[in-house]
Amino acid sequence: MPARLATTVLLARVLAGLLAFAAAGPVAAQHELTGELPPVGAARRELVVVAGATGRSGRLIIAQLRSAGRYELRALARDPRAAAREIGAEYSWVAADVTQPETLASALDGATYVISAIGARERSGPDGPEFVDFGGVRNLVDAARSAGVRQFVLISSAGAGGEGGFNRWLLNLIGGDVLTWKARGEAALRASGLPYTIVRPGGLRDVPGGQAGLLLLQGDRKSGDVSRADVASVVIATLGNPDATGKTFELITDPAVPREAWRSQFRRLAPDVASR
């Protein structure tokens, strides 16, 4: 190849490389635990922050998000070292306690989406529903608003919107008024002005997902159960989904419904109104 042509080709390649680099935007962060850097020129993906990632539902959410590979992922834990050891060092674990608002600003920094899978471990006291399902959710919501999060997805519970009924009364009795505090957590999210989705699962079961159809319901009148894996799939499907935004719905299994039918059900749900 003549020298002048070779020089032109080289310059064109350098220019193309520079353009690709500029188009990629800010360089994505280094992984905290593995030290891996994303490939040069890779576009920065939206960041999903999962609170309650150490819980039984939270673990399934981060596993599904990771295998989908579509988002950057940050997993929050009260004890990130234990979480990395017990759940996986491949996740980007960051320390956060929802009852300690000062831990949340950096934990949510840069987040596009926040998923809350937190739930009280105790029936009273600082780890009880008042300070986790209400106060903790409110702290997360405040931090998400300050961080400019695009959507907040809250796992609440069937019964949190009910007017009464034996099941609600019994769960409140056993769980330290958990449904009442969850209802207040939901209200804090609705009042925040943040785009949101509230998912109210029925009784959670540790069985594989995708085994039966799912019902997305409103009005909080029907009881049922649902696998944590299916809750994880539904929660992830709400991310960036305009048909799921500004809506609250219950989620239960129904073997009579075709397995994948739920995916097209979001648009049939009514948006929340201020009084709900």
Ligand SMILES: NC(=O)c1ccc[n+]([C@@H]2O[C@H](COP(=O)([O-])OP(=O)(O)OC[C@H]3O[C@@H](n4cnc5c(N)ncnc54)[C@H](OP(=O)(O)O)[C@@H]3O)[C@@H](O)[C@H]2O)c1
């Ligand atoms: N159990 C049911 O049948 C049922 C039914 C409907 C809805 N729900 C709701 O569904 C959600 C998921 O339930 P699950 O049973 O899968 O959850 P889970 O296994 O009980 O896990 C609860 C999660 O909340 C975290 N958490 C608790 N207090 C925290 C705090 N102060 N700061 C940060 N994180 C805190 C826990 O972290 P640590 O690991 O650090 O403790 C854990 O990751 C919960 O909101 C639950 O109430 C449950």
